[in-house]
Structure formats: C-alpha cells, structure tokens
Amino acid sequence: MKLLPVLVLAALPFYCYAGSGCTLVSQVINQAIDPEVSKDQYIENFREFIPDAEAEEAIRQAKQCFLQQSEETLTNAQVMVDAIYNSVWCKSY
Template identity: 55%
Template sequence: MKLLTVLMLTALPLCCYAGVGCDIMDDVISMTIDPDVDVTEYINNLQEFIPGEETENALTAMKQCFLDQSEETLDKVDDLKQQIYSSFWCARY
C-alpha cells in the first residue's frame, strides 16, 4: 500500500510540470483517497480513462486498498498531496 501511494504521488509533480492534467489528476487522487466513494462509483467516474479490463481491475484493486486504510492514513496521504501541490514544481501551475 505504501509503495502504491508513493508511486501514485510521485507522478503528480511530473503532471504539474507538464502543465496539463493538474485538475484531472487532483480529482482522481481525491476520489481515490475519499472513503465515501465506493469502488463502483470510482470506476464509473474514471470510465473515460479506462482502456480495458486490465486497467479496470487494477483501479478496482487500488481503490479497495485505500478503502481498507484507516482515516488517519488517508488524512496523511491527503497531507502529502497538499505538500506536493505546494512544492516548487507545482507552484507555477
């Protein structure tokens, strides 16, 4: 779970640096760590970005990993997300 979170959040500054997709990436990350969004709603909201069944299965597993975490862990992931957004690389965007 920790590795998955690190890998997901590592891509965030690269997307911001490119100047595209920051709003979309923020929405996806927010939905991923939101415990009120269930797996079905998550997959339905991301349907336009899912090219096939393998991707859908991977996203389902990832969302389920976040649903299995405590509120404290999810709050820490959100704090990390905010720190990345306020970093040098994302500040320009």
C-alpha cells in the same frame, strides 16, 4: 499494501510538472483517498479514461488499497498531495 498508494502519489509531481491535467489528477487522487467513494463510483467517475478491462481491474485494486487504509493514513496522504500541489514546482501549472 501501503506501498502502492505511496508509489501512486510519488508519480504526481511528474504529471503535474508536465503542465496539463493537474486538476484532473487532483480529482483522481482526492476521490481515491475519499473512503466515501466506492470502487464502482470511482470507476464510473473516470470511465472515459479507462482503456480496457485490465486497466479497470488495476484501478479497482488501487482504490481498494486506499479503502483499506486507516483514517490517519488517508489524512497523511491528503497532506502529502496538498504539499505537492502547493509546491513551487506545481504552482505555476
């Protein structure tokens, strides 16, 4: 179950490197990591970016993966996200 969050977070530098949406991606990841954000609330926050029911179900499953993680794992995921966004590759975007 820990593989999916790692894969999602590994894709962040590529999205950030593209030069658009780092703030949005940061919000998506921060809310995914936040255990106080429910799956339904998470879906509603990003509804405009969800094209269909299959994508919504995939997002629900990804959020569920984060909800099942320990506080230590969530803290480590946030540290990794911070390191990515503070890297020399993302700072200019």
